[in-house]
Amino acid sequence: MSEPAIVAEGLSRSFGNLVAVDHVDLRVDAGQFFGFLGPNGAGKSTTIRMLTGLLAPTAGRIQLLGLSLDGNATEVKRQIGVVPEGLALFDRLTGSEFLNFVGQMYGLDRATSAQRTAELLDFMDLADRPKTLVVDYSHGMKKKLALSAAVIHGPRILFLDEPFEGVDAIAAGTLKTMLHNMTARGATIFLTSHVLEIVERLCSHVAIINKGRIIAQGSLDELRAGVAAAHVNGGVPAAAQKLTLEEIFLAVVEPQGASRKSEEELSWLK
Amino acid sequence: MAEVAHSTGLGRQLSLLIMVRWQTFRNSLRSKSEKIHLVGNIALGFFFGVQVLALSVGIGFGAYAIVMSRKWNFLTLMLWVIFLFWQFVPVLATEMNPGFDGRNLLRFPLRFSAFFLMSAAYGIADPFALVGILWHVAIGVGVTVAQPDLAWWAALALTISVLMNLLFNRLVFAWLERALAKRRTREIVTAISILLFLGVQFSGLLLQRKGSALRRGVENSAAFWRSLPPALPGTVLEHAANDDSAAALGTAALLGIYTLLFGGLFAFRVRAQFTGEDLGESAAPVREKPVAKRVPVPLPAKAAVAGRESRPLSGIVSAPVAAILGKEIRYFYRNTMLMMSAFMPLILIAFFIMTSSVPRRQGGLSFVGRFGGNFAYPASVVYILLLMMNFCPNNLAYEGRGVERLFLAPVKFSDVMLAKNLFHGGLLVFESLLVLVLVTVMGHPPSVLILLATWTGLLFAALIHLGAGNWLSLQFPRKFEFGMKRQRPSGLTMLISFGLFFMEMGLISGAAFLCNWLAGLWLLPLVYLALSAAALAIYRLILQGTTRQAIVQRDALLEVLSR
Numbered sequence: 099m100s101e102p103a104i105v106a107e108g109l110s111r112s113f114g115n116l117v118a119v120d121h122v123d124l125r126v127d128a129g130q131f132f133g134f135l136g137p138n139g140a141g142k143s144t145t146i147r148m149l150t151g152l153l154a155p156t157a158g159r160i161q162l163l164g165l166s167l168d169g170n171a172t173e174v175k176r177q178i179g180v181v182p183e184g185l186a187l188f189d190r191l192t193g194s195e196f197l198n199f200v201g202q203m204y205g206l207d208r209a210t211s212a213q214r215t216a217e218l219l220d221f222m223d224l225a226d227r228p229k230t231l232v233v234d235y236s237h238g239m240k241k242k243l244a245l246s247a248a249v250i251h252g253p254r255i256l257f258l259d260e261p262f263e264g265v266d267a268i269a270a271g272t273l274k275t276m277l278h279n280m281t282a283r284g285a286t287i288f289l290t291s292h293v294l295e296i297v298e299r300l301c302s303h304v305a306i307i308n309k310g311r312i313i314a315q316g317s318l319d320e321l322r323a324g325v326a327a328a329h330v331n332g333g334v335p336a337a338a339q340k341l342t343l344e345e346i347f348l349a350v351v352e353p354q355g356a357s358r359k360s361e362e363e364l365s366w367l368k
Numbered sequence: 369m370a371e372v373a374h375s376t377g378l379g380r381q382l383s384l385l386i387m388v389r390w391q392t393f394r395n396s397l398r399s400k401s402e403k404i405h406l407v408g409n410i411a412l413g414f415f416f417g418v419q420v421l422a423l424s425v426g427i428g429f430g431a432y433a434i435v436m437s438r439k440w441n442f443l444t445l446m447l448w449v450i451f452l453f454w455q456f457v458p459v460l461a462t463e464m465n466p467g468f469d470g471r472n473l474l475r476f477p478l479r480f481s482a483f484f485l486m487s488a489a490y491g492i493a494d495p496f497a498l499v500g501i502l503w504h505v506a507i508g509v510g511v512t513v514a515q516p517d518l519a520w521w522a523a524l525a526l527t528i529s530v531l532m533n534l535l536f537n538r539l540v541f542a543w544l545e546r547a548l549a550k551r552r553t554r555e556i557v558t559a560i561s562i563l564l565f566l567g568v569q570f571s572g573l574l575l576q577r578k579g580s581a582l583r584r585g586v587e588n589s590a591a592f593w594r595s596l597p598p599a600l601p602g603t604v605l606e607h608a609a610n611d612d613s614a615a616a617l618g619t620a621a622l623l624g625i626y627t628l629l630f631g632g633l634f635a636f637r638v639r640a641q642f643t644g645e646d647l648g649e650s651a652a653p654v655r656e657k658p659v660a661k662r663v664p665v666p667l668p669a670k671a672a673v674a675g676r677e678s679r680p681l682s683g684i685v686s687a688p689v690a691a692i693l694g695k696e697i698r699y700f701y702r703n704t705m706l707m708m709s710a711f712m713p714l715i716l717i718a719f720f721i722m723t724s725s726v727p728r729r730q731g732g733l734s735f736v737g738r739f740g741g742n743f744a745y746p747a748s749v750v751y752i753l754l755l756m757m758n759f760c761p762n763n764l765a766y767e768g769r770g771v772e773r774l775f776l777a778p779v780k781f782s783d784v785m786l787a788k789n790l791f792h793g794g795l796l797v798f799e800s801l802l803v804l805v806l807v808t809v810m811g812h813p814p815s816v817l818i819l820l821a822t823w824t825g826l827l828f829a830a831l832i833h834l835g836a837g838n839w840l841s842l843q844f845p846r847k848f849e850f851g852m853k854r855q856r857p858s859g860l861t862m863l864i865s866f867g868l869f870f871m872e873m874g875l876i877s878g879a880a881f882l883c884n885w886l887a888g889l890w891l892l893p894l895v896y897l898a899l900s901a902a903a904l905a906i907y908r909l910i911l912q913g914t915t916r917q918a919i920v921q922r923d924a925l926l927e928v929l930s931r
Binding site for chain 2 (some may be wrong): 150151152153154171172173174176180182184185186187188189190191195198199200202204206207208215231233247324368
């Protein structure tokens, strides 16, 4: 068994009476491309915020690369890259200024930071707008800039909250290649996305969270086998062995509800 | 087949709009801070309401006196003042925000007439418009009481005048909105509005020097001013009072034509919005390059990160501190409002020194005369120090969503605060030197002793302000928007800052008094240095504590600043 890059034990977070994340246990091995899925409001972003040090857990323990996040925050942060939900951009800087800033914040010297900035801007097709402030970027451009900022220091773990949302197909293709190459070199990627086809194509392992609790976790084949077995036990033919991730997701999150809802109609649209 | 909704009447649409506004307002009161804000607004509204009512009574009496004395030129002047107040004060006071955004309504099956009426009616909700209407009513009452047979003429002329003002105001705002849709224009207009305010300050100087010539010019062009729409209601009343009904009716018709013209121009703008004009600033799609790209693969962390330490900048500060300092400087020169508020005191100090060279009619003492050549500089530096209260106690105000980056990066928060303090301290030093040049060139240079005492005193006060500012910034953060004026830190922050300021001033002047009494002023720089050493110890203590404080305050900071 390989060394775990991300370990979360009993991770919980409450906002007043609302329990957003409820005793979540996660284990992501080094070099894994890990998909973290769940319906809207399930607790995905809250979990990522806790794992990246943006939000304090109410209870539980987080260990990244063998270091506890609680006592080694600075050292851990040096080794991770994050694209948070809100992108965390300084919108009155130009793209180049922002990447240089981030590079230096992670301890890169000026020359290295400038060289990587130029390379990333060119790669992300942002280089032809050198004087444009981030506030004037389109949503897709902002997303690409946030991704660039997440990788400029060569992180060992990359947390990506909906990285492909708003990114055009060409850029998405290039990004996927870049992320694959990163995992091939040993980096770990923790990704949330609502586009299940992308997760299915990219990720080797998946966890599904619903109402703050992890309801399924494992490799895609393990999840497929689990769902198929449950269906067989429930009387569904074993031909359903080759399930897509979307089918697995629906089967796990809403075993009966999804099919019932798709058959329902709104009274005035009948 | 799905049922299609029937068209909704204009009244229903308007009531729905009002209901949405009400629900939005009611929901905004869920938070404690908004409730406090509302109480503050009510208190402020009451305070200004009393003033407006008092002015209305004055205007009513004024109109009465004008009719009784037949001095119609004063009515022209009064109507012009109301017009200028109604049209220009809202533009200067609305923080350069676009007002009514009808685009949200365009998704609904709305007729153009309904959309136009909603856009026009939005103007009545403006407090300045309400004041303008109230003053028109006051004139009407004053005129009617003075000469009851003018009541109908007053009602006709003043009603058209209200409509004209309302439509002109909406017209100005609609075109301004078009211009202000661009961020940069918004900032430029804000800067111009501040310069206008400043111009008002300098107008006193101009009047002192060229007052009589200006007055003659205005008197000679009275006929011109009276022919323009704001003054026409006065002309209607003058003709009516002279029993020249035909001329009165003709002037009222002319005012009506102006009103229709403004309405037409406004409708032209509204029509553009109605047909889906997009004033947004979204960037054009990025042009894809046809060449195949090499995919960069950032090195895994061990190779890229390990062994790489933050390289000190010129041996003084670490790379992250230098990076934040660089960011602060960029944010400063890109924020017109911040620049203006930082350098405004310099302009005002120059103004005070300039006015001191103008002979005074009332025989009052000039700024330099009042403080003496030696004390003009320390007094100016105290004034500069006041500007610090705009920056230090809320030094994360402009971070926006970027504040998350400060928590994601492997940087101690004390480094973030240190960088911000270096910038604010540098700004203070720079301005103090500029003031020294100003005072020396335009007034009298201070003695070496006063200079040393001022600088050491400034060091003490700045350290206290910077330290307290760090604590307050993390404890009571408030988000500011770029290019907008009238943004203030929280009330508590202001209160504590002013308290500290008066405490510092008390210590500084107390020390000066004691030194002068016991040993002489030569001791003062040394005493201030000792105070600065104590302040430095306190500053360091607070700075070191900011890392822990930021973690404790993290949720609140992210919620408030990155909303």
